[in-house]
Every structure is written in C-alpha cells, then in structure tokens.
Amino acid sequence: MQAEVPTSLVTQAQRLIDAGWFGRMDDILLDALRRFLDSHRDELMEDFIRQDMEWGLEGDGRREILAIFEQLPGQSSLYIKKSLLQEVIQSLRG
Incomplete structure (x- = not known):
C-alpha cells in the first residue's frame, strides 16, 4: 500500500x-x-446494510426476496406473501 x-x-x-x-x-x-x-465501524456497517437493502429492493434482489417468501410455510396465499413482502419493503424504506 x-x-x-x-x-x-x-x-x-x-x-x-x-x-x-x-x-x-x-x-x-x-x-x-x-x-x-x-x-467508524457503525458508519461502515450502516452503509453496507443500506447497500444491501437497496439491492434487495431492486431487480434480482426483489425477485429473490419474493422467492424466499413463496417458500414460507403456513401461508398458502401468494397474495398474503406479496402483501407481507410489500410491508417489509415499506418498513425498510422507512
């Protein structure tokens, strides 16, 4: 260096x-x-988390999150799963 x-x-x-x-x-x-x-550990971690959330809310990340929710046991309705996903996304966006 x-x-x-x-x-x-x-x-x-x-x-x-x-x-x-x-x-x-x-x-x-x-x-x-x-x-x-x-x-600066807290600041760095917040930046990493924010980047992960932004990735998760767009494109492939969103599809991957939806795929995870579709595999959740005890929720037979895809509508409920999508609704839950939307709640998670809204809470992350803040």
Missing part, C-alpha cells in the same frame, strides 16, 4: 518511533488504520 503523507505527520510519527512508542513506521500506520476503522 502506498500513500502520500504530509511531512509534518511523518515528522510526528518519527518522533514517536524515536521515543520508543513504536518500533517502525509500519506499526504506526497499522495502528492508525485499525483505530480509524474501529471508530
């Missing part, structure tokens, strides 16, 4: 290495990336 890093950040990172807080620059970069991803 390559990245352009401002000189001021490189200088600060080097000071941490010189002071013994980190062994090398890679350690600092891994720690920074890990902390960033941890602190």
Whole structure:
C-alpha cells in the first residue's frame, strides 16, 4: 500500500518511533488504520446494510426476496406473501 503523507505527520510519527512508542513506521500506520476503522465501524456497517437493502429492493434482489417468501410455510396465499413482502419493503424504506 502506498500513500502520500504530509511531512509534518511523518515528522510526528518519527518522533514517536524515536521515543520508543513504536518500533517502525509500519506499526504506526497499522495502528492508525485499525483505530480509524474501529471508530467508524457503525458508519461502515450502516452503509453496507443500506447497500444491501437497496439491492434487495431492486431487480434480482426483489425477485429473490419474493422467492424466499413463496417458500414460507403456513401461508398458502401468494397474495398474503406479496402483501407481507410489500410491508417489509415499506418498513425498510422507512
């Protein structure tokens, strides 16, 4: 992985290495990336979920969801299943 890093950040990172807080620059970069991803985990998950819902509400995803509902036991009427699907879609759209 390559990245352009401002000189001021490189200088600060080097000071941490010189002071013994980190062994090398890679350690600092891994720690920074890990902390960033941890602190944004909820946002990332919301984005993934939103993308999945959008996929599910359009085209093939909608057909796949309908196919799942058609296999549900205890609901003999396709109309009821489609109605239930529409309720799920409306609740996801919010």
